[in-house]
Amino acid sequence: MKLATLKDGSRDGKLIVVSRDLKKAVTVSSIAKTLQVALDDWVNTEPKLQEIYIGLNQNEIADSFDFNENACMSPLPRAYQWADGSAYVNHVELVRKARGAKMPESFWHDPLMYQGGSDSFIGPRDDIQAESTDFGIDFEAELAVITGDVAMAADPKAAKENIRLFMLVNDVSLRSLIPAELAKGFGFFQSKPSSSFSPVAITPDELAEAWDGEKVHLPMMVHLNNKLFGKPNAGVDMTFNFPELVSHAAKTRPLAAGAIVGSGTISNVDRSSGSCCLAEKRMLEIIESGEAKTPFMQFGDKIRIEMFNQQGQSLFGAIDQQVVEYSK
Structure with a gap:
């Protein structure tokens, strides 16, 4: 459905x-x-x-x-809960490597997750507004699930039974604001503005054999300014699957129906498939040449995020947005 x-x-x-x-x-x-x-x-x-x-x-x-996808809000225009994980640990390892930081071993068996703002999501075809390009505007293409009621301390099996719907995500990030916020030791806030979600949310059965009950085995298609930027497979190199992410989110508190749990930026170890965010591409450039050459998004830049089934049909519709200057 x-x-x-x-x-x-x-x-x-x-x-x-x-x-x-x-x-x-x-x-x-x-x-x-x-x-x-x-x-x-x-x-x-x-x-x-x-x-x-x-x-x-x-x-x-x-x-x-x-x-008409242009007439859509995000499926949940606001939600009681938006918890975004970082299930593709090789992505985290790459980013830390580029800045010379060693990744803790715990990252491989204890998921990273942050609580994002959920009171006003952006529509899938609405502009991404920012006051300044100095903020380091980036996109992050992800998958997310919407849950039913999940009991506190639910194990992955119970969590799986309460996955109601899937969506695509553009988890907009302001990269230049992140270091100072994380240095405070209290997590993201201003560096994570409103996210956007696909025009359509779908039940797991719509994914057919691409959904194995844990992961979605399909490529995420990302186009920046009408050029293919990346197509990594969401089912490859996913260290923590969706039931595990939902279970992690519910470890010490219940999740109410309508809670959204994200996968984090999709990333494959095989870099030939490209990337799902600018930060990752920039980190690869730093590792290769010592310098990031790809700029963050500028006013007028466009990002399109979409996923197709094995028959070539769009599953969720497309997130298709332009970055514009915010005017008060």
Whole structure:
């Protein structure tokens, strides 16, 4: 099943069901006005939404309309929880190596995770606004899951059973602000502005054999200014899988339905597949030549993030954004 949230002038938008080919959609306000409402009562709403989804794919819904990704908010325009991991540890190792820092052994068996701002996500086709390019504006292409209610101390098996939906993520980062924040020993805040998510959120079955219950074995396609920047496979070199990440997030507290848990920047040891963020490419350049040559994003730069199934069909629609100067 594929779900999206249309802009309607409200803070949380309007839930719609989208056809598998992303061409048609239908409103479902009689079942749940918003995605959060649907998640809060998933046992009852999921079968009803699934029935509509089947009918939509069979062209049996009379009041369907053309689906427009540009009219979408992030599936959850705001969420109770946004916890982003760093499951691709080789990416972390690379970044630390470039600055001459040794990576602690614990990073290989204890996931890194930070709590991001979740009160106002950016729409998948909305501009990325920044006051200055001196902030070191970067994109980070990731996958994320939306959970149901997860009990505190849930093990990975229990966590897996509560994965409701998948989305793509652009975890926008302001690289020049990160060092000073981390030096305080209290984590990210200003260096992690609002993230954006794909137009569509999908249930795990939509991934078919690409989802093995732990990882998604498909490449993440990233284009910067209409040129291929990277296509690393999300199922390769993922040190911590999604059930493990969700279990880690719930170690000392429960997760409420609608919690979002991210994978962190997708990264492969085989560098021929490119990268999912500018920082990684810059680190490779430093290691190779002693100097970073690729600049961070400038005003007017465009980033497109998308994932296709094995038949070449877009699964989530595309995050397609431009960096613009913020005006007060």
